[in-house]
Amino acid sequence: MWNRCSRSNESDHVSVQCKVLSDGQCARLYNAVLEVLERTGCEIFCPEAVELLKKAGCWTDGLRVRIPSHLVERAIGAAPSRVVLADRNGKRRLFLEGNNTYFGPGPTNPYFFDLQTGERRKVLKSDVYDVARLVEVLPNMDFAMSLACISDCTSGLADVHEVHAMLQNTTKPIVTWGYNAANMATIISMCETVAGSPEALQKNPFVVVYAEPTTPLRHSKEAVEILLYMSEKGLPQLYTPGVQGCATAPASMAGVLVVAAADNLAGLVINQLKREGAPYIAGGVTTNMDMKTMIHCYGSSPEFSLMHAALTDFLHYLQLPTWSTAGCADSKILDEQTAIEYTFSLHSAALSGANLVHDSGFLETGLSGSLEALVMADEIIGMSRNIVKGVRIDEESLAVDIIDKVGPGGNFLTEEHTFKNFKKEFWIPRDINRDIYRQWSDKGKTTYGDRLRARAKQMLQESVPKKLSDDVLQKLQVLVDEAEAAKV
Amino acid sequence: MELKAIYECVLTGERDQIEGVIQRALSAGCRPADIINNALIRGMDEVGRKMKEGDMFVPEVLMAANTMKIGLQAVKPLMEGEETEAPGKIAIGTVSGDLHDIGKNLVVMMLEGAGFKVIDLGVDVSKDRFLQVIEEEKPDLIGLSALLTTTMKTMGETVQAIGGKVKTMIGGAPVTEDFADEIGASGYAPDAVTAVDLAKSLIF
Numbered sequence: 001m002w003n004r005c006s007r008s009n010e011s012d013h014v015s016v017q018c019k020v021l022s023d024g025q026c027a028r029l030y031n032a033v034l035e036v037l038e039r040t041g042c043e044i045f046c047p048e049a050v051e052l053l054k055k056a057g058c059w060t061d062g063l064r065v066r067i068p069s070h071l072v073e074r075a076i077g078a079a080p081s082r083v084v085l086a087d088r089n090g091k092r093r094l095f096l097e098g099n100n101t102y103f104g105p106g107p108t109n110p111y112f113f114d115l116q117t118g119e120r121r122k123v124l125k126s127d128v129y130d131v132a133r134l135v136e137v138l139p140n141m142d143f144a145m146s147l148a149c150i151s152d153c154t155s156g157l158a159d160v161h162e163v164h165a166m167l168q169n170t171t172k173p174i175v176t177w178g179y180n181a182a183n184m185a186t187i188i189s190m191c192e193t194v195a196g197s198p199e200a201l202q203k204n205p206f207v208v209v210y211a212e213p214t215t216p217l218r219h220s221k222e223a224v225e226i227l228l229y230m231s232e233k234g235l236p237q238l239y240t241p242g243v244q245g246c247a248t249a250p251a252s253m254a255g256v257l258v259v260a261a262a263d264n265l266a267g268l269v270i271n272q273l274k275r276e277g278a279p280y281i282a283g284g285v286t287t288n289m290d291m292k293t294m295i296h297c298y299g300s301s302p303e304f305s306l307m308h309a310a311l312t313d314f315l316h317y318l319q320l321p322t323w324s325t326a327g328c329a330d331s332k333i334l335d336e337q338t339a340i341e342y343t344f345s346l347h348s349a350a351l352s353g354a355n356l357v358h359d360s361g362f363l364e365t366g367l368s369g370s371l372e373a374l375v376m377a378d379e380i381i382g383m384s385r386n387i388v389k390g391v392r393i394d395e396e397s398l399a400v401d402i403i404d405k406v407g408p409g410g411n412f413l414t415e416e417h418t419f420k421n422f423k424k425e426f427w428i429p430r431d432i433n434r435d436i437y438r439q440w441s442d443k444g445k446t447t448y449g450d451r452l453r454a455r456a457k458q459m460l461q462e463s464v465p466k467k468l469s470d471d472v473l474q475k476l477q478v479l480v481d482e483a484e485a486a487k488v
Numbered sequence: 489m490e491l492k493a494i495y496e497c498v499l500t501g502e503r504d505q506i507e508g509v510i511q512r513a514l515s516a517g518c519r520p521a522d523i524i525n526n527a528l529i530r531g532m533d534e535v536g537r538k539m540k541e542g543d544m545f546v547p548e549v550l551m552a553a554n555t556m557k558i559g560l561q562a563v564k565p566l567m568e569g570e571e572t573e574a575p576g577k578i579a580i581g582t583v584s585g586d587l588h589d590i591g592k593n594l595v596v597m598m599l600e601g602a603g604f605k606v607i608d609l610g611v612d613v614s615k616d617r618f619l620q621v622i623e624e625e626k627p628d629l630i631g632l633s634a635l636l637t638t639t640m641k642t643m644g645e646t647v648q649a650i651g652g653k654v655k656t657m658i659g660g661a662p663v664t665e666d667f668a669d670e671i672g673a674s675g676y677a678p679d680a681v682t683a684v685d686l687a688k689s690l691i692f
């Protein structure tokens with residue numbers, strides 16, 4: 001199911017958006033980032049990438065690479081300013097351009113809340129089936145992620161099995177992670193099989209791959225090899241530093257942004273050197289470490305949302321498609337705190353106009369996932385989108401003729417204008433409750449959490465996966481089996 | 489009086505002041521061993537307690553630890569012949585295949601702050617490297633960190649290889665008490681402050 005207004009800004013001038021950084025601030029930030037890359041540089045643990053960078057004119061000293069500013073500028077110029085993602089059938093769906101905002105779940109949580117028992121337990125492959133089936137029917141989930149680092153498979157193959165599970169249960173675009181380039185090759189082969197050919201996938205990609213630098217200023221062999229591989233394939237790549245103010249970045253929001261952008265743009269330089277014009281989605285997770293508990297803060301930090309919005313401004317300024325984070329919580333269970341964390345982060349992300357926003361359904365700083373929380377995130381996004389879409393001002397909506405017709409003391413309930421517009425103009429809740437007290441108590445005095453659990457169960461029951469052909473299914477199984485065989 | 493001033497210095501992390509305050513204490517006739525045991529270490533114990541209560545924040549704790557270290561360096565050379573409690577020696581690293589080190593680094597800093605001698609082996613530390621360090625450095629305790637399901641497996645293998653040679657303590661976000669029992673580690677701590685208590689209980 002697709003929300004008819006999943007594009008947040010149907011027309012730019014009416015959309016409600018926020019800007020955290022002015023263009024002047026972006027320019028200063030950019031200069032600081034260029035200075036860090038040129039002066040301090042970074043460590044890159046992949047010899048092929050170091051060689052590429054050296055040839056292009058970087059100063060190298062072993063693993064240490066200093067990147068002259070013109071190379072960064074060239075890479076930004078070379079990368080496409082927009083990336084379009086298709087669904088599993090090749091229909092172009094998500095336009096990562098301008099301020100269009102699309103939402104989806106998060107990756108790699110080790111734990112999961114069992115929808116039937118409520119118990120927090122290790123996450124399983126069957127949970128990924130459920131996540132994908134739920135994403136398929138949730139109107140405001142625009143792409144799938146596994147919401148898992150599954151435990152019930154051969155060690156080191158969770159990434160492969162998760163894509164195997166997602167491909168069979170949703171047609172929405174998939175964003176996924178990987179341990180290394182070898183697993184990535186299996187994952188991409190699976191997607192090419194579904195698309196029909198490598199070229200079909202390249203023309204209408206429905207998969208985005210996610211790798212991470214080791215902030216600050218370090219790029220692991222595994223991550224860079226994925227970058228190079230995806231670049232060579234000409235498929236969309238996401239490179240997302242996880243930056244914690246006070247720990248892996250300075251104790252200032254600007255400092256966090258500098259480190260995040262420096263790590264992200266170093267990835268872009270490598271990616272573009274390998275193949276100019278390769279689709280690249282920029283961004284990162286920008287947060288702070290809590291100085292009492294030492295946790296990596298997710299939704300409970302207002303600066304988390306603010307810095308993500310600022311990074312989005314900066315990347316818009318560079319005209320790169322953007323990746324952001326929201327719908328996630330530090331709370332351990334689905335409770336009042338979670339609702340606050342989800343709402344602030346999701347609404348901020350929507351206001352910022354980030355293109356791909358991940359991590360809906362996360363609890364406990366990304367250590368656990370929950371289906372009912374995903375359903376809640378979906379409803380919050382629905383509310384948020386109806387704010388971001390803004391107020392339509394035109395002849396029909398101003399409705400002066402109708403006001404004149406109804407006149408003083410009348411009502412508009414029976415008007416044709418009302419009949420035509422009420423659904424379009426005003427948001428209709430799904431599980432947010434507007435019953436009068438008596439109705440609510442007659443229906444069992446449920447809490448929002450109760451209703452979300454019931455809804456998740458009902459939606460799962462009703463979501464029937466659109467089956468892949470037997471031939472494709474068999475080929476996918478062969479690819480998984482080969483990856484398994486290579487492990488032993 | 490003088491000891492109290494040193495204790496206060498540690499508590500508030502006045503690392504520029506500590507040497508001066510210690511000099512004054514020495515001139516006033518305080519014994520080096522008293523300075524260490526009854527001022528510096530007691531200061532850090534209080535810091536640890538306050539941290540656990542939520543009355544102190546990590547950067548303040550680290551500054552206090554740094555202050556105590558400077559203090560120790562100032563007093564140590566005067567200790568010849570005198571008895572002090574031998575601090576434990578701990579080697580710690582993130583296991584093979586794992587690059588997460590933020591948590592491990594915090595544990596290192598807290599342990600150092602508590603007076604332990606810590607050998608930081610960094611990330612991606614192989615089983616053999618742990619064994620080599622045990623051989624060469626004879627640590628009292630080995631600390632292992634892992635944040636990935638895949639490397640928790642490696643952690644198990646590493647702890648097994650270490651066997652009874654030396655006690656092991658483990659940690660990292662997905663690691664649990666049950667997992668520690670399962671792989672036969674001597675102890676588990678959920679955070680860096682608790683790691684200090686655990687190390688003390690395992691060594692002393």
Ligand code: B12
Nearest residue numbers: 108109110366587588589591633636637659660661679680
């Ligand atoms: C930051 C981060 C990264 C950074 C690490 C940077 C660095 N220099 O460390 C980067 C981006 C590099 C990264 C990479 C990856 N990560 Co990561 N990462 C995290 C994240 C968000 C926070 C970890 C953190 O720093 N927390 C703050 C510190 C202070 O907490 P801590 O590490 O838990 O440490 C405390 C305690 O555990 C304890 N402790 C820690 N060590 C020890 C040791 C001893 C002896 C003791 C007693 C105690 C102790 O004390 C510490 C202080 O209180 C977690 C999610 C999470 N919330 O934990 C994911 C997470 C751990 N990562 C995950 C994954 C999957 C990956 C990748 C595979 C993803 C990928 N393919 O891109 C790679 C793997 C790279 C590799 N080979 O290691 C998953 C793990 C899932 C699983 N069970 O396997 C998590 C849970 C992701 C998630 N859902 O949010 N990651």
